[in-house]
Amino acid sequence: MNALFARHALLPDGWRRDVLLRWDDTGRFTGVTADSAPPQGIEQASYVLPGMINLxxxxxxRALSGLTEIAGEGPDSFWTWRDLMYRFALGITPEQMEAIAAQLFVECLRYGYTSICEFHYVHRAPDGALYADVAETARRVIAAAGSAGIGITMLPVLYSYAGFGAVPLSDQQRRFRTGPDDVLAIVQALEPLRGPMVEVGVAPHSLRAASVDGVRAVVDALPKERPVHIHIAEQQAEVRQCLDQTGRRPVRFLFDNLxxxxxxxxxxxxxxxxxxxxSIAASGAVAGLCPTTEANLxxxxxxxxxxxxxxxxFGIGSDSHVSTSPVEELRWLEYGQRLATQRRNVAVAHTGDTGGRAERRVGDFLWRAALEGGGAAAGRQVGALRPGYNADLLxxxxxxxNVAPPPxxxxxxxxxxNDNLVKDVLAGGRWVVRGREHVAQRAIAARFLQTLAELRELRS
Known part of the structure; x- marks a missing residue:
């Protein structure tokens, strides 16, 4: 039977006791009932959470993890890391992309992510030509999500320029090149794959890589409910370049034009x-925060x-995947603020702060806020133990x-x-992690290790 009885479960209105969770064969919750008696023959668990969204x-x-932590001759920065990443991306085949993505998704599931938003920009072949199927590499990543069992929001990237002022792309960026028509063609090609576990939106890479007119063309052509993601104001150099070119900072420039x-x-x-x-707060848009990558870069x-x-x-993401743990992202989101403000317990909601309820427990505030923001960014019915939502839980x-009862x-x-406290994971109504091991972990890891060996040989 598609059911689980939880002694303690985190529901939208807070922790509840004796919760009976039921889901159907499409992978959606059909019933979430607190204060229930445990039915005979139903699996039981002590502590159940909604699965987190990696936005x-x-x-x-993921295949670059650990390979860029070597100092260069001069000062290292995001921009020197980016050059290394470009060189790495030039030789990866679609098959290797699928193997790497599958390994990443297994790791994400084991640590508590049940959905992921893929900001996908390697669309072309190594020589810069489009594949016969314009969505070839995007399909590979979606296939990897299917084999791992994670829900995915695929975001084909608009990537037209190398910098503000329509600077032409470099040869190292040839695999990323897309115009509005290319992105919309990929979105259309992926349309048949949409369903409870797959959504398709778009992602203008950044204001330095996409013109305002190009962004507008893509966003206006997209169905109104689909998600739109964009990198913005990540680095001080980006802010200075935007000011030099437009007279405005990146976020202000975007709001003034779109x-x-x-x-x-x-x-x-x-x-x-x-x-x-x-402006961002008032718009209701989500800030996509990736503390471990932001620190790494x-x-x-x-x-x-x-x-x-x-x-x-706000929601959280693992971005370059130096970490695949939502716990680490949320911990360092809070710790970074403590270091910056020289205060403790920063991420809380006092009465009236947001028009919602007060929440003084930092862990509760972080997990629940990231669920809400991540669900909105994914454009899918995820992030809550609620009828009609995807049956995703930890x-x-x-x-x-280290596991204490609520509160x-x-x-x-x-x-x-630092132990992983996630024991079992249900994603889309399917048990994908049992006893901390993913159901396809060994086969997927073997293919990933083979891929790493192939990539090392390519670089040698």
């Missing part, structure tokens, strides 16, 4: 002034306290000393130790 991923970069609403996700948005913070710290004070929404290890559970989950 920003470049899956192929209609922004709740389907937008602003990835990073690290460097903003007060008016830009106000030296981006800076997102201005979280003023953003929260204005009712801003069962925590009730035998582990202390999420604080311990996020801020106590």
């Amino acid at each position: 920003h991923s470049h899956s192929f970069q 209609a922004v609403d709740t389907r937008w996700c602003f990835v990073h948005a690290t460097h903003m002034d007060e008016s830009e913070i106000n 030296g981006d800076g710290l997102f201005p979280l306290p003023p953003f929260l004070e204005r009712g801003g929404r 069962v925590l290890d009730d035998a582990h000393p 202390e559970l999420l604080n311990g989950f996020i801020f106590s130790g």
